[in-house]
Amino acid sequence: MNTLEALTTRRSCRNFKPDPVPPELIDQVLEAGTFAPTGMGRQSPIIVAITNKEVRDQLSALNARIMESDGDPFYGAPVVLVVLARKDVPTHVYDGSLVMGNMLNAAHDLGLASCWIHxxxxxxxxxxxxxxxxxLGLDASEYEGIGNCILGYAAEPAPAPAPRKADYIYRIV
Structure with missing residues (x-):
């Protein structure tokens, strides 16, 4: 699949099979994240890859409590890639967001389903x-959580894309 095809066919998945994801696919998604552009090349983000079910479930329960729910906000996905970024870098939120985007698109290219969970x-x-x-030996006061990239195999086919809004693009020529 080429880049434009990946960008226009990727969809967020909210229903995952419990099947494990091969480590080599997770590694490819992680590597794609590390190649996201960052402000002044500072590489402020870090990625915490969680495949341990106990820790995954702990983080899911924490996320659910934050949104005052008792469901699984990770939709059964077996992998959570958490992006955090150094608070002392002015572009850290943007940097981390680009890491998330790279990982979501790489996952799709590799045949994995994904979703950004806030x-x-x-x-x-x-x-x-x-x-x-x-x-992990990290000082939490130095980092801000940007997003959770959940990964796995979709339990059902992806929906058709929603139509793009009419006023998405404005041109100055």
Missing amino acids: RAKEEFESPEGHEILAR
């Missing part, structure tokens, strides 16, 4: 989020 900021401002980062 509330990573709140997750990693919590004591539970601090503890997850501390296990």
Whole structure:
């Protein structure tokens, strides 16, 4: 699939099979994230790859509590790639967002389903989020959660794309 095809055919998935994702595919998605553009090349983001079911479920429960729900906000996806970025870099939110976009598009190209799940900021401002980062030797006060990229195999076909709005593009010629 070429780049434009990947960009126009990718859809967010909200129903995943429990099947594990091969590590080599996860590694390719992660690598794509590391090649996202960043402000002044500072590479402010980091990615925490979670395939451990216990930690995945802990993060899912935390995310659900933040949005005052008791469901699984990760929709059964077996992999969560959390993007955080250094707060002291002025472009950190943009940098992390580009990492998320690269990973979402790479996943699609590799035949994986994905979705951006919000509330990573709140997750990693919590004591539970601090503890997850501390296990990795990271100081949570230095990072802001940008997003959770959930990965897996879709349990059903992707929906057709929604029509693009009429006033999406304005031109100055």
